[in-house]
Amino acid sequence: MAGDRTQSAPFLQVVRGDLSHEETAALVAVLTARARAVQAARERAAATGSRSGWSDRARLLGVPRPGPDSWRRSFHPG
Structure with a gap:
């Protein structure tokens, strides 16, 4: 059975x-912390509505590289 963990192989x-x-215990703590950090990053990205670079309108402003x-390509009048 898929939901029965008592008969399945060990997780680690x-x-x-x-x-x-x-x-x-240290190994489990590190793996748990890493998994929680990844989950938190995913939740932050979903909450902020992160957009890809293609949908970012700031790229259309011609920000100088x-x-x-490079000052010649800036909006500086001088």
């Missing part, structure tokens, strides 16, 4: 080495 399995309980004589 150490295939080489002999980890202590503390090392296993850094480089030699």
Whole structure:
């Protein structure tokens, strides 16, 4: 059964080495923190309505790119 976790394979399995309980706990903590950080980033992106670069209208303003004589391409009157 898909919903029955008691008969399924372990979620995390150490295939080489002999980890202590503390090392296993540290590994689980790091993996959990990473998963939560990814989830939080996804939620922030969904909440802010992040747009792709193609839909960003600021690119149409002709913002000068850094480089030699870039001041000539700016809106500076001088």
